[in-house]
Amino acid sequence: MNGTGQENERGPLLAIRYCGGCNPYYDAALAAETIQRELGMPLPPWRGGQLPQICVLLKQCRSSCFPDPDALSTCRTLVITGIEDIPDAVKTIRNLIKEKQGYDEQRAVY
Amino acid sequence: MMNREQYIESLRKLHPVIYLNGRRVESVVDDPMTRPHVNSAAMTYELANDPQYEELMTTTSHLTGHKINRFTSIHQSTDDLVKKVKMLRMIGQKTGTCFQRCVGFDAMGSTYITTYKIDKAHGTDYHERFKKWLIYVQDNDLMIAGSMTDPKGDRSKKPGAQADPDLFVHIVEKREDGIVVRGAKAHQTGMVNSHEMLLLPTTNLGPEDADYAVACAVPVDAPGVTHIFGRQTNDGRRLEGDIDCGNSEFAIVGGETLTILDDVFVPWDRVFMCGEYEFAQEYVSTFAAYHRQNYGGCKVGVADVIIGSAASMADYNGVKASHVRDKLTEMINMAETMYNCSLGCSCQGEKTESGAYYVNTLLANTVKLNCTRYMYEISRLAHDIAGGFIATMPYEKDYRDPELRPLIDKYLRANPKYSTEERLRMGRLLENMTGGTALAESMHGAGSPEAMKIMLYRESNLDQKKAYARKLAHVEELHEQAEQAAREEKARE
Numbered sequence: 268m269n270g271t272g273q274e275n276e277r278g279p280l281l282a283i284r285y286c287g288g289c290n291p292y293y294d295a296a297l298a299a300e301t302i303q304r305e306l307g308m309p310l311p312p313w314r315g316g317q318l319p320q321i322c323v324l325l326k327q328c329r330s331s332c333f334p335d336p337d338a339l340s341t342c343r344t345l346v347i348t349g350i351e352d353i354p355d356a357v358k359t360i361r362n363l364i365k366e367k368q369g370y371d372e373q374r375a376v377y
Numbered sequence: 378m379m380n381r382e383q384y385i386e387s388l389r390k391l392h393p394v395i396y397l398n399g400r401r402v403e404s405v406v407d408d409p410m411t412r413p414h415v416n417s418a419a420m421t422y423e424l425a426n427d428p429q430y431e432e433l434m435t436t437t438s439h440l441t442g443h444k445i446n447r448f449t450s451i452h453q454s455t456d457d458l459v460k461k462v463k464m465l466r467m468i469g470q471k472t473g474t475c476f477q478r479c480v481g482f483d484a485m486g487s488t489y490i491t492t493y494k495i496d497k498a499h500g501t502d503y504h505e506r507f508k509k510w511l512i513y514v515q516d517n518d519l520m521i522a523g524s525m526t527d528p529k530g531d532r533s534k535k536p537g538a539q540a541d542p543d544l545f546v547h548i549v550e551k552r553e554d555g556i557v558v559r560g561a562k563a564h565q566t567g568m569v570n571s572h573e574m575l576l577l578p579t580t581n582l583g584p585e586d587a588d589y590a591v592a593c594a595v596p597v598d599a600p601g602v603t604h605i606f607g608r609q610t611n612d613g614r615r616l617e618g619d620i621d622c623g624n625s626e627f628a629i630v631g632g633e634t635l636t637i638l639d640d641v642f643v644p645w646d647r648v649f650m651c652g653e654y655e656f657a658q659e660y661v662s663t664f665a666a667y668h669r670q671n672y673g674g675c676k677v678g679v680a681d682v683i684i685g686s687a688a689s690m691a692d693y694n695g696v697k698a699s700h701v702r703d704k705l706t707e708m709i710n711m712a713e714t715m716y717n718c719s720l721g722c723s724c725q726g727e728k729t730e731s732g733a734y735y736v737n738t739l740l741a742n743t744v745k746l747n748c749t750r751y752m753y754e755i756s757r758l759a760h761d762i763a764g765g766f767i768a769t770m771p772y773e774k775d776y777r778d779p780e781l782r783p784l785i786d787k788y789l790r791a792n793p794k795y796s797t798e799e800r801l802r803m804g805r806l807l808e809n810m811t812g813g814t815a816l817a818e819s820m821h822g823a824g825s826p827e828a829m830k831i832m833l834y835r836e837s838n839l840d841q842k843k844a845y846a847r848k849l850a851h852v853e854e855l856h857e858q859a860e861q862a863a864r865e866e867k868a869r870e
Contacts, residue, residue, distance in 0.1 A: 287433030289463035290681075295429055312428030315444065332463075 278341055280367065281360070282319035283310045291327035293350050298325055301350070305357040313339075321363055323347060323356065342367070378435070378446050379518040381423035385415060388570055393598040395569050395634070397606035405569045409615050411606070413625065414632030415570045417476045418520060420468055421448055433464040438515050439732070440508060448478045449515040451489050452734040458723035462674040466716065469678015473624050473810060475631035475818070477567025479671045481521025484575040485511060486733060487664035488592060488649055493731035495653045503592075503649045504731070510594055510647060514573075522571035522597065524562040524636065525664060527579045536582065536589040546576060546638060547588045548651065555644040556651060558591060562638070566631035566822075569604055571597055574636070578650070581658035590657050592650035593643040601641040604634040610813025620773040620802055623809030630818045662832070666722075666738045668823040669745035673719025676748050676819060679810065680712040680755050686807045687759040693800040694764060695792035704758045711751040718744040739836040746829040752819035756811035767804045776801065 283302075285295050302323060303310045313319055322340035324333060325347050336344040343363055345356045379387065388406050395402040397410055405411040425434040425446045438445045439453050452458050461482075468476050489511070492503035514521060527536075530544035539545070546560030558576070568574060577592045595602065609629060611622070619625035650656065684705060691701045722740035729735050760767065766789070775781045776798075786797040809815070820826070847853050 283428070285429045285432060287430055287460070287463060287467065289433065289467045299429075314428065314431075 278317035279311065279313075279319045280364070281308070281310060281321045281323070282313035282340075283323045283325065284313050284339060286324070286326045286328075286332055288327050293327060295325045295327055298347060298350060298353060299323075301353055302347075302357060302360075305353065306360060320367065321345070321360060323360070378425055378444065379422050380426045381419045384419050384422040384518075384520070387572065388415065391572065391596070391598045393569060393604055394602065395604045395606055398608070402569070402606070410612065411569055411632060413615065413622075413628035414477065414567065417472045417474055417627040417631075418478055418567055418570050420472055420627075421446065421476055421478045421520075422518070424468065424471070430467065433460055433467055436460075438512075440512050441515065443515065445515045446518050448482045448520075449485070449511075449518060450482075451486060451511070451732075452726075453732070454734055455724055455726045458670070458726045458734055458736055459720060462670065462716070462719040462723055465671055465674025466678040466681070469675040470681050471678075472627045473679055473682040473806070474627045474629050474815075475566065475675065476627075477522075477570070477631040478520055479675065480523030480525075480566050480668065481571065481575055482523070483664055483667035483671070484523030484525065484577055485514070485521060486667050486735075487660060488575065488577065489733050490663055490729045490731045490735060491592075491656055491660040492649050493729075494659070495650060495656050497730070498656075499653060501653075506646055507649045510649075517572075519572040520567065520570065521594075522565055522568040522574040523664070523668075524565055524568075524574040524576045525579050525661070526562060526564050528561050528563045528635075529579065535586055536580070537586045545579065545586075545589050546591060548591050549588075549640060551651070552642075555642055556591070556593070556648055557640050557642050558593065558595075558638050559640050560638055562636045564607075564821075565604070565634045565636045568597060568634045568636055569606065569632060573597060576638075577660055577664060578657040580661060582654035584654060586657075587652045587654045590650055590652050590654040592648070592660070594647040594649070595638070595641055595643055599641055601639040603637045603639065605637070607633040607635065610815070611809055614773075618773040618777070620776065620798075620805055623805040623807070629809055629813075629815045662738070663735065665824050665828070665832075666736050666741040669741045669829065670719055670722050670736045671744075672748040672819075672823060673715040673717070673744040676752055677712050677716045677719075680708070680715070680752065683755055683759050683807065683810055684708045684712065686803055686810070687762040689803050690759075690763040690767075690800075690807060693792055693795045693803060694766075696762075701762055704762055708755045708758050711747075711755055715744060715747050715751055718747060738832060742829045742832040742836070745823050746826055746833065749820050749826045749829075753816055756816060759807055759811050763804060763807050766800070767808045770801055770804050770808075 283299055288295055299310060310323060318341050320340060320342040322344040324336055324339060324344055336346050345359060347356055385406055402408045402411060406415055424430040434447055435444055436447050436450045439451060447464055465479060488507055492507045495501055496504045527545040530539045536545035543560045546558055548556050549559045550557035573594050573596050575594050578590055582590050614621040688705055718740060722736045722744060725737035725740055726734045771785055776785050790797045791800060847856055
């Protein structure tokens with residue numbers, strides 16, 4: 268976790284980033300499509316500006332091109348290094364979204 | 378940044394004078410001979426606008442803070458140098474050929490570094506002029522042809538000593554508003570589908586060659602500029618269909634020209650070197666090192682396709698022998714060795730006085746020297762795996778003939794899991810990627826092997842290596858005694 272999840276609340280809830288794919292070991296486009304389908308919600312690419320709260324980083328090999336993945340989000344970055352990472356990542360994203368929604372509802376009460 | 382369509386439309390607005398096979402090319406975008414090269418360069422625009430690739434394809438301008446295409450950037454870190462290599466490999470995998478834009482990229486990088494040095498020595502303002510032009514290039518996302526290589530004439534003579542003074546680009550007139558240049562540049566990759574060319578010297582120069590020390594930016598359709606398009610192996614197949622081309626969308630190599638500059642006027646704000654001959658050698662070697670770095674990126678991307686094609690041919694042929702696996706492994710080893718060299722020279726790069734990052738010259742030269750050998754060897758092994766089929770396949774026209782096609786399908790099918798057309802198409806891809814012009818480009822692009830050897834010898838710190846050996850062989854003392862004796866002998870003389 269990067270911080271408490273309370274910083275920079277105005278950033279997009281969820282965004283995807285791609286490593287660039289110089290020597291890919293899986294199909295990033297297919298992975299992104301699968302995650303979106305499993306989540307049942309769009310996963311927009313991060314195009315600069317404020318960091319997303321949750322970032323899905325599609326890293327297509329084992330190189331540490333992003334030495335600090337947590338710096339890519341204000342709450343949590345999920346690094347996908349293979350298609351097999353997707354089911355767990357989807358579960359985690361769902362839980363994080365629920366947590367964040369709960370937090371937002373609580374904040375609305377106070 | 379421009380996207381693919383905007384780039385293609387931007388070319389329509391230019392009107393360069395291009396001759397090809399006895400005729401004038403009216404539109405590089407619409408002409409079937411030049412369109413594949415346009416398509417290949419267009420990938421550098423298309424991928425920059427795709428979120429999947431923007432991490433490699435884009436960066437932030439250190440001059441304006443704007444998001445720009447990496448091909449218009451100046452390296453601000455060793456990470457930028459690494460990303461350049463990765464970007465080139467990735468594009469090479471998608472085009473299977475040269476996408477041309479790296480030459481201008483490297484010309485801009487070397488001009489940035491060299492103009493800073495010239496200004497420091499001479500109090501000129503070339504660096505500021507260049508930065509202004511660079512911002513224009515970045516903001517408009519222009520494709521720049523890097524124009525270094527002159528025709529060179531008699532290789533034993535310097536530019537000023539040539540029988541014909543125009544064999545190297547030179548200044549023929551200095552005016553109040555600019556300069557006039559004459560000469561030609563050969564082997565100009567991507568020239569006809571670039572927006573501008575950045576001219577730089579091609580060799581070291583002495584005081585007698587001061588007029589040849591010139592760097593400047595010229596639009597490809599400036600008055601006085603004529604391009605003669607180079608012929609490539611099998612290029613006529615582009616007019617006959619798509620199978621025999623192998624890679625019909627992107628063709629092979631970069632679409633090179635002989636570009637003639639017949640008294641071309643260049644305003645002062647586009648002149649970045651004018652007579653400072655003592656910087657020519659450094660300018661050339663800076664460009665060359667940047668450009669040699671590339672070959673472990675783009676050529677490895679191309680090698681990835683060749684390896685995939687050879688492996689596919691083995692499948693189509695139904696060959697499962699262990700020697701195929703062994704040969705594929707050899708090919709992979711050579712490709713990844715080139716990649717290693719490129720990553721190495723990038724990681725070991727240095728910050729120059731100008732602020733731009735520059736590759737490790739010694740390691741950059743290993744990239745390209747390996748490439749001159751390995752691309753041939755990779756191609757040889759690919760031919761070995763694919764079989765004689767790739768040398769004797771029928772014409773596409775015969776394959777499309779309704780009477781002949783069933784016969785070709787029947788007799789040229791191998792592994793029943795795959796169609797004959799699959800086998801033919803893959804065979805043609807491999808044939809076109811591994812012969813003729815494509816191989817010669819691996820040999821001579823970014824400099825011929827001897828140029829790399831000169832740099833490797835010069836940069837290798839050989840005296841230190843000898844010192845290591847002397848110490849371990851315990852000959853240091855003997856060596857010193859011998860040197861002392863030599864000094865005494867000389868004194869006696």
